[in-house]
Amino acid sequence: MALVQCDFFSESLGLNTSMLAILPERASSQIGLTSTANAGDPPVLYLLHGLTDDHTIWLRRTSIERYVAPLGLAVVMPQAGRSFYCDEAHGNRYWTFLSEELPEVCRSYFRLSDRREDTFVAGLSMGGYGALKWALRRPDRFAAAASLSGALDVARRRHHPATPLDPAVWHTVWGDREVAGPEDDTVALLERAGDDLPALYVACGTEDFLYEDNTRFVDTARRRGLPVTVDFGPGDHDWAYWDARIQDVLAWLPLPGSG
DSSP, X not given: OEEEEEEEEETTTTEEEEEEEEEOOOBSSSTTOOBOOOSSSOOEEEEEOOTTOOTTHHHHHSOHHHHHGGGTOEEEEEOOTTSXXXXXXXXXXXXXXXXXXXXXXXXXXXXXXXXXGGEEEEEETHHHHHHHHHHHHOGGGOSEEEEESOOOOHHHHTTOSSSOOOHHHHHHHHTTOSSOOTTTOHHHHHHTOOSOOOEEEEEEETTXXXXXXXXXXXXXXXXXXXXXXXXXXXXXXXXXXXXXXXHHHHHHSOOTTOO
């Protein structure tokens, strides 16, 4: 696999930012690892970080590079601060950066497929929220989207009695609005979603403080008759859980030739 640390200027953000990219490479003689790269432009997984992390965290806390090596799958991990992948009320336009600029930048730098059936998104916590929001707002772009321990009910999380969202984060991202706007509320997006959604995957540990957010999202999907793969079981909001579940997500993805 090729690992690329990419520092570049973002027009959407008006500043230099960073991403990591793992790119497929055919290598059969490397000791301890066999990598695959198929002919043509490879499929791509956009992998999003959580609130207290950055674009390096998946590589530092999991073996994501090793997990994707035999799959011929590219992975793009962008930096998004504490933005909840939104155009912030008092900050930067991270939603515009993520949903519009980033894919174009990646395809200009790297050889990546732009077909819907080859494009996937996943993330943890804040990144799980970002992944499903992106898939629900742009369903024509993705074949599948996965959330691990996602903050999937931000509107209710603001005043949660036990674990509310940090008021400073809320003010930066959404300003003085009592409820996140309808385009940033994943439950509201799911309520009015059409039938042509990407495949959805929701995993959360039963000991996780965000468990009720995930159950509400899943209940909404089931009430609407929208298919969703659900993995609820023992686990907390930690990297032991996410390292295991990202392997499950990779096995679940409808990668070309996997059927």
